[in-house]
Amino acid sequence: MAGRQLANRMLVSLAAIVGLSISVAGTAVADGEVNIYSYRQPFLIKPMLNAFTQQTGIKANVVFAPKGMIERLKREGRNSPADMILTVDIGRINDAVEAGVLQPVTSKKLAANIPSHDRDPSGLWYALTRRARVVYASRERVKPGDLSTYEALVDPKWKGRICIRSSQHSYNVALLASLVAHHGEAKAEEWARGLKANLARKPQGNDRAQVKAVFAGECDLTLGNTYYMGKMLTNEKQIAWAESVFLFFPNQDGRGAHMNISGAGVTRHAARKENAVKLLEFLSDDLAQKMYAEQNFEYPVKPGVPWSGLVESWGKFKADSIDMIKVAKNRPTAIRIFDRVGIP
Amino acid sequence: MQDTQTNPAGAASAALQVPNQRARSRSSRLDGWTLGILALAALFFSPMLAVLGIALDNSGDAWTHLASTVLGTYIGQTLLLIAGVGAGVLVIGVSTAWLVTLFEFRGRRVLQWALLLPLAMPSYIVAYAYTDLLEFAGPVQTGLRQLFGWHRPGDYWFPEIRSLGGAATFMSLVLYPYVYLLARAAFVEQSQNLWDAARGLGHDTWGCFVRVGLPLARPAIAVGVLLALMETLNDFGTVDYFAVQTLTVGVYRVWFGMNNTPAAAQLASMVLVLVLVMAALEHIARGRRRFQFSQSAPRRDPIACLHGARAMLAFLACATPVAFGFLVPAVLLGASAIGSEEAAVGVSTLGLAFNSIAVAGVAALVCLCGGLFLAYGARLSGTGFVRTATRLASIGYAVPGVVLAVGVLIPAAALDNLIDGFMRQYFGTATGLIFSGTLYALVFACTVRFLALSFGSVEAGLTKITPNMDAAARSLGHRPAGLLARIHFPLLRGSLMTGAMLVFVDAMKELPMTLILRPFNFNTLATHVYEYASYEAFEQAALPALAIVAAGLAPVISLSLGFAGSRRSSH
Incomplete structure (x- = not known):
């Protein structure tokens, strides 16, 4: 009897699979x-x-x-x-x-x-x-005049004051890849080393979590995509984070923002x-x-x-006009730089 | 005993031999079993084979780079994490199982099932919830800063939540139920006679635990720990959130960052080797010892009643994992869900829940059948080769989901295109994709991934069925299938339930494979949570996240009731 029960259950399960797959298989072929x-x-x-x-x-x-x-x-x-x-x-x-x-x-x-x-x-x-990847800086602790370029973020005055998300994330990889494209691998690696020396904490969390950390006082500036500012300003729980920072478009006197x-x-x-x-x-x-x-x-x-x-x-700004495929092709190099420098 | 096949009356006496001599006398019928098992094992192993196939491709100089930079970190952090989680689940799982089985104390009846609740909590959700609570910007540290007038991180010390220690702690808190479940079942099933004997020999409760309870439960505990560790190894979401660099994180980085698929497959293969080594180490450490014991007098009631401070301690020891592994994250999720503007999502949550439950339910049944067939076949055949094959078939649990998904995709799409090509050539009609991109592929992937859970449960259950029972049944004329149906199935019912429920609960939480393998417009609770969480809008995902937990609770509770039932029926 138990055997029959087992067999019945197997049959039911098979029927269920067939039924499920038929029910969704039809969706993939229609013309309109x-x-x-x-x-x-x-x-x-x-x-x-x-x-x-x-x-x-x-x-x-x-x-x-x-x-x-x-x-x-x-x-x-x-x-x-x-x-x-x-x-x-x-x-x-x-x-x-x-x-x-x-x-x-x-x-x-x-x-x-x-x-x-x-x-x-x-x-x-x-x-x-x-979308532009720009600097988010604390209104309380950073003056717009202190900021200029991505390259200047390695200045020792920012020691222990910068938060970033994981170097694994494609947005950070693309940013470093653009630096490789502009300055070459060696200069980009030097920049990454300088950035690491200025980090307030191990890279972690997403773009909004960085702004939250600035809001809480864990660090003073971070890098983030522009649209997150809009997203935070329209989210009840995150308005305070957004209002604690201002956006800064780097490299406006040079090639423009990434x-x-x-x-x-x-x-x-x-x-x-x-x-x-x-x-x-x-x-x-x-x-x-x-x-x-x-x-x-x-x-x-x-x-x-x-x-x-x-x-x-947030104002008009100058955008980096580099060929983006050139940036994309430098991504593996950028990851290797992050690995060598030891930014996780 | 002599080989009975040499005996002219072999047919009659064959039924009387003990199983380990049976191998040599196996008839062609048993070869059918063996073949079937090997074929099924090969089918379940095919995705891993596909991954190993990619790993054979040239990965360029990726390894020179990895070895000189991050490989050491990946391996070191992986080993530390599994050591931490292994120790955590072992201590929490075994001690709580021991306390609720052996002692009577206030709250025990509730705790013995509540201890399973963290099983319903996806570990990445626990990671989100606790990070929000405990990070620098979270309410706990903010409160402390306000209280003591601190401002910057340097002003005080607080444990870093996003760390290896954090990951090991919170993963242990949701994974210990595997050990608890299996250890408790083992303790409950231990013969009262053995206990009486140990006590008669002058052992106190602790002595009984160390000398009798623990060694006898060891196979079950080992299975539980191995399951927890395999789940630790395949995890990406949680370790990524806690900023821990394990081999699986490396797989993602090499694959999606450096676009080097062969190197990613090679890293994933390292994880597989690690699992094989762990399983082999346990096997060697256990040695040739086999524990078989009589079912005649299973454990009855707790052996001691605790009062006062001891009862309080026992209660706290069991209540703490429930509180931190389930209650706290559930409350945090609930708080997010209430505050969310997306309350309207509630309606669509029902449809998502239906999809999740359908996939998880079918996967559980398929896993159950597969696990039963493999574990039973391995027992029946008794040859090392078949046993190894069945073990390999259930190793998918340790493979990162996204890697396994591609492993499923490769043979499925290849088969589809083969059939399609054949049909186009000879019948002028295209059949397109039959298996890949459908729920077949998804259910198959879930089966490959979660087979270890059902296989492990069935195997653990089979160990309590002594060879003598097989021999007795065979001597009464039962063939293997009859043996399974009449003797083993009823005895295994509890283990089968456990296996199916574990698969169901885990499949409810499954994310990376569902993302890649699903058909169009097919969403589950987990993919829905991910859709919002990946857009950094976690509060909008809180309600469906709670729904995952709620849907997982039903089977967890029925598991607990099954527990209570098994206990009652042993009276």
Whole structure:
């Protein structure tokens, strides 16, 4: 009897698996759809995707897969259900390009909406928003006049006063990679050593946690992406952290502040390429660009699209115009520098 | 005993031999078992094989770089972490199991099941909650600063929460239930006669513990510690949050930072070797000792009643892990959930919970069947080769989830593309992806990952079924399948329940594999929590995080009730 019970349970479980898989298998093939593998959190892009569906009748399906997405695309090959990838950080776009999982697409609209330095020359990827990585400094303990460049952060006057997130994080890797691109590996390593000497604590936490530490008095300045300021100012619990700091855009007398992008590309084996291009065009156009700017406090790539009021209040600034793929290619070097210097 | 196959009346006497001589007399039927087990073990091992395959690729000069910079740190911190967590779960798990089994004290009845509650707490959530509470900017230190007029970090000393010690402490607090669960079951099942004998020989309670209780429970305790350590090794979320640089953190850094997949696979393989070494060390240390004992008189009631200060101490020893491993983080989460603007999320939480429960439930059943088949087969076959194969099959628990996910993806997608290519060529029709990117892949990945839990539980349960019982059943004419159904299954029911529940609770918390392997628009509670937590908006994730805990509580409580039941039925 017990044996039969066991057999029954096995049957039930098998039936459940089959049922479950059938119930979701159907979602991946319909024509009026577009499938996205995304590094971006779905709740961030959902308003734009909903607007797209309203306008075109095309439904957007998303898998949020921040780790291993490229491996999945590679292994799925020509049968991959994905038509498009959405990423943050130029490094991940470059990884996708190097893995050969994207295909070039061009359209008049994309060319008109996105400036040439914010897209791949052959159309493998397009930037959709830009963000600057800048200094957040304590209003109480730092004067704007004390700050100047990224390079000057290694000045001994900042000893024990700087907090950063882990050197593993792609935003910090990209920043160091840009220093490698500008000054060479040896100078960049020297800079990293100087930065390490000035750290108030072992790198830890995320961008907002650094601002929280400045607020609490654990350190006096940190590096963070601009949009977190907007996010904190609109979060009841974090307003106090945000109000304890001011934003400083470094290197304004020189090359400008370090920039990164979020972007998108059409996959090499996209079965619904047409829909993917439509979505790409939609995301580069006024409505979506404005939504990005308003909701996520990022800088729109399309010229003429107004910034959000809050972002506007941080002022115009000079942005580093270096070729971002050049920065991306220096990422492994940057990680090695962090490893050698011993910034975890 | 002689090899009975040489006896002309072999068929009749074969039934009477003891199992360890059975190997040589195995009929072709048993070879079918062996083959089936090896095939299943190979299937479960295939993702690890895929990872080892990547590890064979050229990783350039990555190792020269790693060896001269961070490799020492990775290995050192990994070893220190597993030493810390190993010691932590051993002390907490064994001592609490001993106290609630052997002594009667106020609160014991509640504590004996409450001690399992931390199992429902994902360790990365505990990490979030405690860091918020105890970091420099957290309420505790802020309060102290205000109280004493301190300002800067240099003004006073406070233990650094984001450290190796912090990680070991908080991981121990959520992982000890593995040891507690298995140790307690072992203590409960120990024969009263042995205890009476030990006491008759003049041992006090402590002597009984050291001389009888502990050695007899050792296999079960070892399984529990090994499970806790495997989970420690595969973890990324918690160690990353505590800024500890383990080998798994190195895997992420090399893979996603340096884009060097072969080197990442090589680092992941080092973790596997570490697990094999740990398992082998335990095996060698245990030596040839096999503990089999009569079921005739299992433990009855606690042997001593504690009063006064001793009862208080026992209560505190058992209540502390429950408080810090469950109550405090649960309250912190609750406080975040109440303050969150995202209360509307509550509605969608139901749908997410359904997905989580469906995946975890199916994974638990599949794991149970797989674990039962493998553990039973290993016992039946008795050959070292088959035993080794079954152990290898359950090593997926130690592999970082994201690595294992890719290990699953590789054979699944290869098979899909093979079928698709075949169909296109000969039938002109494309079948696309059948397994990868569906819930098949996800359930399979969960099975590979959590098989160790069900396999370990079944194996621990099988040790209490003595070979004599097998022999008796076989002599009454039962074939292996009948033996399983009529004798072993009823005896194993408790262990099977335990295994299934452990898998369920763990699969509820599973994150990295679900992220990569799931189909479109398929979210679970854990992926939802991650979506917000990864955007640094943890308070919006507090409610679904609580839902993970709540959904995990049901099986944990039924586990506890099963405990109580097993105890009652032994009266």
